[in-house]
Amino acid sequence: MIELHHLEKRFGDSFAVQDLNLTFPDGELTALLGPSGCGKTTTLRMINRLIEPSGGQVRLNGQDTRALKPEALRRGIGYVIQQVGLFPHLNVAQNVATVPDLLGRDRRATAARVDELLDLVGLDPDTFRHKRPGELSGGQAQRVGVARALAADPPVLLMDEPFGALDPLARDRLQDAFRDIQRRLRKTVVMVTHDIDEALRLGDRVALMNAGRLEQFGTPDDLIHRPVSDFVRQFLGEDAALRQLAGQPVSRFMAALDGASPLPPVAVEDTLNARSALAVLLREGTDRLTVTRGGQAVGTVGWADLRTSGPERP
Amino acid sequence: MRGGRGGRWAALVWPALLLLCLIPGVLPALIDPLGLGEVGTPERPLWQLTLTHLGLVVLASVVVLALGLPLAVAVTRPGRDALRQLSETLVGLGQTVPTFAVLALAVPALGFGWAPTLLGLIVYGLVPVVSNAVVGLQGVSPGALDAARGMGMSARQRLWRVELPLARPVILAGVRTSTVYNVGTATVGAALGAGGLGEPIINGLSQQNTALVLSGAVLAALLALSLDALMALSEPRP
Ligand SMILES: Nc1ncnc2c1ncn2[C@@H]1O[C@H](COP(=O)(O)OP(=O)(O)OP(=O)(O)O)[C@@H](O)[C@H]1O
Numbered sequence A: 001m002i003e004l005h006h007l008e009k010r011f012g013d014s015f016a017v018q019d020l021n022l023t024f025p026d027g028e029l030t031a032l033l034g035p036s037g038c039g040k041t042t043t044l045r046m047i048n049r050l051i052e053p054s055g056g057q058v059r060l061n062g063q064d065t066r067a068l069k070p071e072a073l074r075r076g077i078g079y080v081i082q083q084v085g086l087f088p089h090l091n092v093a094q095n096v097a098t099v100p101d102l103l104g105r106d107r108r109a110t111a112a113r114v115d116e117l118l119d120l121v122g123l124d125p126d127t128f129r130h131k132r133p134g135e136l137s138g139g140q141a142q143r144v145g146v147a148r149a150l151a152a153d154p155p156v157l158l159m160d161e162p163f164g165a166l167d168p169l170a171r172d173r174l175q176d177a178f179r180d181i182q183r184r185l186r187k188t189v190v191m192v193t194h195d196i197d198e199a200l201r202l203g204d205r206v207a208l209m210n211a212g213r214l215e216q217f218g219t220p221d222d223l224i225h226r227p228v229s230d231f232v233r234q235f236l237g238e239d240a241a242l243r244q245l246a247g248q249p250v251s252r253f254m255a256a257l258d259g260a261s262p263l264p265p266v267a268v269e270d271t272l273n274a275r276s277a278l279a280v281l282l283r284e285g286t287d288r289l290t291v292t293r294g295g296q297a298v299g300t301v302g303w304a305d306l307r308t309s310g311p312e313r314p
Numbered sequence B: 001m002r003g004g005r006g007g008r009w010a011a012l013v014w015p016a017l018l019l020l021c022l023i024p025g026v027l028p029a030l031i032d033p034l035g036l037g038e039v040g041t042p043e044r045p046l047w048q049l050t051l052t053h054l055g056l057v058v059l060a061s062v063v064v065l066a067l068g069l070p071l072a073v074a075v076t077r078p079g080r081d082a083l084r085q086l087s088e089t090l091v092g093l094g095q096t097v098p099t100f101a102v103l104a105l106a107v108p109a110l111g112f113g114w115a116p117t118l119l120g121l122i123v124y125g126l127v128p129v130v131s132n133a134v135v136g137l138q139g140v141s142p143g144a145l146d147a148a149r150g151m152g153m154s155a156r157q158r159l160w161r162v163e164l165p166l167a168r169p170v171i172l173a174g175v176r177t178s179t180v181y182n183v184g185t186a187t188v189g190a191a192l193g194a195g196g197l198g199e200p201i202i203n204g205l206s207q208q209n210t211a212l213v214l215s216g217a218v219l220a221a222l223l224a225l226s227l228d229a230l231m232a233l234s235e236p237r238p
């Protein structure tokens, strides 16, 4: 658990972060969202002391992080940045092994761990182990970046716009991959982003910041359906609910088959995103759709299902 | 890949030529027919002069690296911009003073012989090494450095594991430039009694024997080309 207590950072006379109080729950992904310059990166970097706070406290599992040596603190926290920052003179395996090596772990155990992690992030170890960072695409490089951050199995992961430099297709794929990884590993993740779709799609919770202060902290549903201020409403935009639907498969919203009533004639695949399912409802002028998996009906979905305060979280 | 490697090893033609010219009798046989004079038999054999010359240059390069690299590292630490600019100015200043002046000024302090020559070579050799090392260290990708810090590397670990390996090609290029220049500069040392390939050149000038001058010049040029080629071989290919 990471707790921020009256955290602040001054640069000269101006506050980059001011009186920030926030608890990042264990095993959840919290998206740190907000407009450019609102202090997201500064907040993130104060957690692993890449930036020293000017006031307040960061507590990791109840312990003030100032009690630890910065290097020791950082080795226990995964760190992923937009620029990836792979070491170009080392191959993929050596890059991933960075923190285990710093910690003096056994080389052979680390080599096995590297393969396991490359598998986890969707890169074939035999193909990629010996490649240099210069031979990777942006998406592959960032997968290695994620594997490297996970190498020493830290309970906490800090990510600063990890998918920000990727083209939309690669970003989509990586977001999906990361969502699956997080579902399995259940790390305590703080992910900085200014991309609302990303925050709604990946965040168990969203902390929306504005001008160095916390504007609202809650689940995506809270922010969309129960915004605490005009800023929150405006920042998320009129189509926030649609954006949220776009990030979820329709299968999350469907009602189970009851066996009695006849199946609606129009069908959609269960992997279709919920916003597209809504568009199909509009286009067909119908009230319900059949949801199929591999041609087999598995449920139905209608307006009311999509209108709920949002899908249940996994 | 094969063809590329072949191209690299072709650089060995210079050391081979140098060794050939050092076989007693070969160089006179090549130069004497030009009718510029007689190379004759100098008091010390040419291979010995070449070795002295090489020794001076290599020793200077070692000292230059030992001084220049720590200097470059020290001034490129964060928050030392003023120090970096100062050192660049000072080092640059060293190169604007004429070679002869440096050597002449060093003689009263160090006497005649190899010592003032070595000092001159070090002063001259520092410029490319320090400036290249500074450029190399400053050119290290900020993303890689931030990642290194964020993963818990100490300042020392960042230097050894990230900064120096990434700056290495640029640093080596500086050492190479410095060494090759110093082969030329070191000929001046003969005037101070340091020996080396400047000796036949100076003797040739005083005896108006162009053949003798040519023998020293040819060997110095071949030595410079050989060192350049050998150091190019040691640089990793991208
Ligand atoms: N080293 C610094 N010196 C002075 N001001 C700084 C420094 N770092 C950040 N700031 C200022 O602090 C504020 C917050 O910066 P920060 O990088 O945390 O924003 P951000 O929310 O991450 O923005 P972005 O989305 O553009 O990355 C900005 O106004 C920025 O100009």
Ligand SMILES: [Mg+2]
Pocket: A040, A041, A042, A192
């Ligand atoms: Mg930022």
